[in-house]
Amino acid sequence: MAIEQPAKIEETLQDGRVQLAIYAATARLMVKRKDSIAPDRCPDYQELRTRANAIKRHTIENLDYYLEQVEKSVTERGGQVIFCRDATEVADFVLELAKKRDAQLVVKSKSMTTEEIDLNERLEHHGMEAVETDLGEYILQLAHQKPYHIVAPALHLTRYDVADVFSERLAAGREVVPEKQTLIARRALREKFLAADIGITGANFVVADSGAVVIVENEGNARLSSSAPRIHIAIAGIEKLIPRAQDLAVFLRLLGRSATGQPLTVYTSFISGPRRGAEADGPDEFYLVLLDNGRTKVLADTSKRESLFCIRCGACLNHCPVYRKIGGHSYPWVYSGPIGAILSPQFMGVTHDPWLPFASSLCGACAEVCPVKIEIPRILLELRSEVVAAKTREKKNRWERLAFRAYAWIARHPSVWSALGLFGAAIAPDEPSHWIRQLPAALNAGPVREWLSQRDLPPPPSRTFRDLWRERQGTRVQ
Amino acid sequence: MERDTIVHRVRTALRRTATDPRPDPPAVYFRIPEWDRAERIRRFTDALEALGGRVHIAPATAVAETVCGILRGRTALISGDPFLRECGIPQLPGVEGPFANAAEIRSAAVTADVGITVSAYGLAETGTLVVFPNEAESRLISLLPPAHVAVLRARDLLVNLDELLSRVPDPGAASSAMVMITGPSRTADIEQILVRGVHGPGEVHVVVTDRETE
Numbered sequence: 001m002a003i004e005q006p007a008k009i010e011e012t013l014q015d016g017r018v019q020l021a022i023y024a025a026t027a028r029l030m031v032k033r034k035d036s037i038a039p040d041r042c043p044d045y046q047e048l049r050t051r052a053n054a055i056k057r058h059t060i061e062n063l064d065y066y067l068e069q070v071e072k073s074v075t076e077r078g079g080q081v082i083f084c085r086d087a088t089e090v091a092d093f094v095l096e097l098a099k100k101r102d103a104q105l106v107v108k109s110k111s112m113t114t115e116e117i118d119l120n121e122r123l124e125h126h127g128m129e130a131v132e133t134d135l136g137e138y139i140l141q142l143a144h145q146k147p148y149h150i151v152a153p154a155l156h157l158t159r160y161d162v163a164d165v166f167s168e169r170l171a172a173g174r175e176v177v178p179e180k181q182t183l184i185a186r187r188a189l190r191e192k193f194l195a196a197d198i199g200i201t202g203a204n205f206v207v208a209d210s211g212a213v214v215i216v217e218n219e220g221n222a223r224l225s226s227s228a229p230r231i232h233i234a235i236a237g238i239e240k241l242i243p244r245a246q247d248l249a250v251f252l253r254l255l256g257r258s259a260t261g262q263p264l265t266v267y268t269s270f271i272s273g274p275r276r277g278a279e280a281d282g283p284d285e286f287y288l289v290l291l292d293n294g295r296t297k298v299l300a301d302t303s304k305r306e307s308l309f310c311i312r313c314g315a316c317l318n319h320c321p322v323y324r325k326i327g328g329h330s331y332p333w334v335y336s337g338p339i340g341a342i343l344s345p346q347f348m349g350v351t352h353d354p355w356l357p358f359a360s361s362l363c364g365a366c367a368e369v370c371p372v373k374i375e376i377p378r379i380l381l382e383l384r385s386e387v388v389a390a391k392t393r394e395k396k397n398r399w400e401r402l403a404f405r406a407y408a409w410i411a412r413h414p415s416v417w418s419a420l421g422l423f424g425a426a427i428a429p430d431e432p433s434h435w436i437r438q439l440p441a442a443l444n445a446g447p448v449r450e451w452l453s454q455r456d457l458p459p460p461p462s463r464t465f466r467d468l469w470r471e472r473q474g475t476r477v478q
Numbered sequence: 479m480e481r482d483t484i485v486h487r488v489r490t491a492l493r494r495t496a497t498d499p500r501p502d503p504p505a506v507y508f509r510i511p512e513w514d515r516a517e518r519i520r521r522f523t524d525a526l527e528a529l530g531g532r533v534h535i536a537p538a539t540a541v542a543e544t545v546c547g548i549l550r551g552r553t554a555l556i557s558g559d560p561f562l563r564e565c566g567i568p569q570l571p572g573v574e575g576p577f578a579n580a581a582e583i584r585s586a587a588v589t590a591d592v593g594i595t596v597s598a599y600g601l602a603e604t605g606t607l608v609v610f611p612n613e614a615e616s617r618l619i620s621l622l623p624p625a626h627v628a629v630l631r632a633r634d635l636l637v638n639l640d641e642l643l644s645r646v647p648d649p650g651a652a653s654s655a656m657v658m659i660t661g662p663s664r665t666a667d668i669e670q671i672l673v674r675g676v677h678g679p680g681e682v683h684v685v686v687t688d689r690e691t692e
Contacts, residue, residue, distance in 0.1 A: 025670050044509055054504045064488045065500040071481070077650060083481040135676055136667035152667065159668050178668040182676055189677065194588065210650035220621060220663040220678025227617040227655070228584075238484065243503040245648055249640045250507055260666075263525075264604045264639065267678065268658040272650030280558065280616035281580040282654055292484050300491035 005355045012327040018156050022327050025155045026318040032261025033315060033369070042257065051250045053373040056309035059208075059241050063299065066208040066241045067290065073211030077273030079286035086293050087117030090235065093289065094119070094200070095126050101231060103128075103197030107189075109215070109222035110134035111202025112312055113235050113291060115147060115334040119200070130200075131192045133221035135185050142169040148328035149336065150314035151259045156327060189221070199225035199283070203236035204311065205251060206288065209244045212272035213288060216255060216265040223267055232274065232283040238290050239299075239308035245270070251311065254371035258313035294347040304379050307342050309372040316366035316376060322359050332356065338366035342379045350386045357383035399447040424460030425467070436460070508640035511603075518602035518635045519686060525605030529661030530674055531682040541629060541687050542566040545594065548627055548683050549573075552591035555583075558614035559596035561629065565687075567594060576614070583616050593619040593679070597628040600684070603638035606660040607684065610653040617655060625681035626659075632688050 012018055037045045059066055071081040084090045097103070106123060108114065108130055120130040120141070132141040136154035140147060143165045147153035154162075159176050167174040172184050201222050203213035213234040215222045226232045242251065248270075256262040275282030299305050317323045317337030328336040332353040333344040341356050350357075357380045366376040410416050429436050436459050444452060489495060513521065523533040536544040542565055549572060556562050558576035567573060573594070577583045587593060595615055599608040607628050611617045620626050636642050639658075643649075649656035663678030674680040 021669075028670050047507075051504065051507050058501070058503050061492060062494075062500045064485055064492065064494055064496075067485055067488065077654070081481075083479075083484045085480055085483065089480060133677065134667070135665045139667070152670070154667050155670075157668070159671075162668055178671045179673050181668060182665060182673045186676060193677075194584075207650075210648045212650045218664050218666075219676035221676070223617070223621050223657065224677055227621065238488070244506065245650070246506045246508075246643045247503075249509075249643050252639060262660075264601075264606055264658065264660045266529075266660050266662070266664055268660075270649045270656040270658075271654065273654050276654050278613040279611055279654060280613060281583055282611060282617050286654075290484070292487065296484065296487035296491050299488060 005359070006330055006332070008330045009326045012330055013325060017158070018327060019325070021156050021158065022324055025149075025152060026324050029152070029260065029314075029318045033258060033318070034261075036257040036261040036263060041263070042253070045257075048250055048254050049371055049373050052254055052311075052371055053309065055242060055247050055250065056372050057306070059243055060239065060299070060305060060308055063238065063241065066243060067238060069208045070206055070211060070241060070288075070290075073209060074273065074286075074288050075211075077211045078276065079211065079273040079288055082287055082289045084289055084291050084293075086291075087119070087122065090117055090289055090291060091119060091122035091126075093287075094123060094198070094233065095128070097231070097233075097287070098128060098198060101197065103231065105192065105196045106130040106198045106200055107192050107196040107221075107225050107229065108132050108137075108200045109202070109217065109225040110137050110153070111200070111235060112147070112150060112334060113202050113237050114200065117291070117293060119235075131189070131196075133189050133193070133225060134217075134219060135182060135221075138185055138189065139165055142166070146329065146334060149317055150312050150339075152314070156329075193221075193224045193228045196225075196229040198231045198233060199227075199229040200233045200235060201225050203234045203240055203288075204255065205242050205248065206236050206240045206290075207245050207248070207270075207272075208241050210272055212245065212270050214248060214252075215269045215271070216252070216267070217269075218260075218262075218266040220267060223269055226269060226271055227282055230283055231285045231287070232271070233287045233289060234271070235289040235291060237308075238292055238295050239310075255311055255313055258311075258315040258369065258371040298343075298346045301346070304342070304346060304382060306374050307339075307346060307379060309374050310339050310343070311372055312339075313371055315369040315371065319365040319369050321361055321363060321365070326359070338376045338380075339374075342374075342376055342383065345383050345386075350383060351390050354387045354391070357381075357387060399451075418464070418466060421464035421466060425462055425464050427460060428462035429459050430462070434459075508644055510637050510641045510644070513602060513637050515632060515635070518637060519632065521602040522600055522605055522635060522684075522686070525603065526661060526682070526684060527605075529605060530664075531605065531661050531684065534683060534685045536685050536687050538688055541685055542570060544685050545627060545629075546570050548685075549592060552625070553589070554592040554594050554627070555586045555590035555619055555623065557593075557595040557616055557619050560614070561596045561631075562594065565629065567629075580616075584618055584622075587616070587618045587622040590623045592625040592627055593621070593623040594627045594629070595620045597630045597684070598634065599642055600630045600635040600686070601638050601642060601658070602635055604660050606639070606658050607682075608642060609657050609659065610649075611655050611657075612653050617657070620657075620659065621678050624675060624679055625683070626679040627683045627685065628659075629685045629687065632686055635686070
């Protein structure tokens with residue numbers, strides 16, 4: 001099947017420097033993951049995967065219950081839950097709140113969900129300043145680029161690229177040592193944290209029973225975003241729910257290991273509501289935005305809804321022979337790699353980027369490393385057949401529409417109709433070897449061939465229906 | 479309303495109604511090895527030092543002296559936890575606080591070289607500190623200064639995350655935030671090269687003491 005692929009793929013394959021960067025980074029992450037799940041370090045790793053899958057399945061299959069529960073529990077702890085159908089509703093909510101509270105500056109910690117809805121662009125369009133604070137995301141924001149990887153967003157850039165970006169955009173000296181580059185970012189962003197009115201974070205998990213969001217990170221920017229400004233907004237997809245805080249014993253042990261080979265990331269924040277009465281510090285207001293943005297559409301598909309189990313660890317990207325060659329920017333949406341290849345067609349429709357489910361060797365590495373056991377290869381196969389079905393439908397429609405239009409015209413003209421009937425009767429076969437019985441073979445080409453591959457071409461009858469009808473009426477009268 | 483629309487869409491997708499019963503979630507799963515106190519201290523030390531943190535074991539009477547040695551003349555801000563006062567930390571040179579209001583805590587935390595807090599729990603398996611901001615403990619003292627010193631009572635040293643969650647089934651009940659800190663702030667965003675001290679403290683010291691408060 002000839003399906004057009006983006007030019008970015010060829011460009012990435014030709015770029016030796018980027019090839020090396022992807023290869024080195026993903027190889028490193030693969031080794032770290034493998035070390036961290038070695039039997040002496042994580043003896044029950046497979047058991048954890050099975051449990052994680054069961055908890056996610058249970059939550060997704062009873063999602064309406066947990067959505068109502070989390071709304072209640074967050075409210076009880078002094079926060080507010082905002083349901084949003086799409087990107088516009090999220091932006092509208094943030095803008096309206098900012099206007100009411102006279103807020104100008106937003107600090108953001110890394111969140112794939114906000115990337116999905118282009119929140120920064122929408123806020124900036126309305127005159128607000130939104131600053132990414134994760135080091136990698138900060139570099140990308142300055143360079144006007146999209147994340148290359150779910151957990152390592154600037155994986156494709158070298159320290160020299162970073163030096164270019166910083167010296168150009170921050171008026172800093174050209175600095176090529178990562179320690180010093182990090183310090184430049186720390187200083188610039190510290191000012192933003194202390195001046196910001198609103199902190200926006202994502203959420204790795206939303207805990208239904210205690211009304212909390214759980215945010216894992218290594219740098220401390222999510223802690224700052226959720227603690228320093230007077231307003232904290234956490235934005236999460238509706239699929240991020242887990243029933244109980246105690247389920248974190250399963251998920252946190254899997255997430256860090258699968259993402260970066262860490263038994264636990266440096267910081268895990270469990271945030272339920274704003275600062276309470278006598279607490280020393282913390283934000284005055286807390287909002288949890290729960291976003292649909294196409295998720296309920298995926299939910300309706302029983303065989304593929306497990307795509308929503310994903311906890312965004314990025315392990316499937318690191319282990320994918322295709323991602324490792326074509327890189328993160330070749331994918332059509334913010335989610336790249338195998339998980340992107342199954343999420344994007346379901347969110348945007350299979351005809352949007354029909355090549356995507358085919359960009360896989362079906363080697364199965366993604367499913368093997370997935371901490372929540374999503375059957376990515378099976379879902380890819382289903383999506384492939386959906387792409388083919390959509391293409392076939394499209395092609396057939398063209399010829400069918402023509403054929404049916406002709407039929408409609410004939411049916412509306414009785415004289416043509418009976419003339420064709422008489423013609424059919426005149427050429428009706430009277431013996432098995434009649435020429436008309438050989439006709440299907442002669443017509444066996446082009447669109448007719450496709451039509452005949454599933455159907456027989458019946459020979460015309462020797463007498464027309466009208467003829468038989470007249471005869472029958474005459475018999476009755478007698 | 480968007481809320482009703484989304485809940486309705488979810489129900490339609492799942493072919494459920496508001497009155498459908500919800501089956502029980504899968505059983506909670508914990509794995510808690512049995513480690514005695516000495517084993518927990520050893521594991522905690524190994525795990526945290528592997529990440530670039532430092533662990534100091536101090537007898538009841540030597541906590542202030544140990545902290546003084548860590549400070550090496552740097553300025554420090556302390557939290558309001560009474561245990562720090564009992565240990566004599568406020569009397570150390572260069573130490574300020576505790577402050578009562580949020581604005582004072584914030585401005586002091588911005589300039590201090592070191593933040594000193596008490597950790598509610600430690601997790602031996604991963605070298606993790608568990609802090610619950612409350613009247614006495616702030617969110618920012620362990621976060622804004624470039625170095626963090628935490629005092630941890632040995633009796634509060636648990637085996638792992640699973641034991642913590644079995645003891646504290648709802649971390650949101652006690653405080654608006656529970657933060658687990660596992661080593662110094664770090665990043666590998668530039669060429670996968672490890673750099674410590676991005677936004678949080680690049681230096682983490684834990685003073686483990688046997689001193690009891692009762």
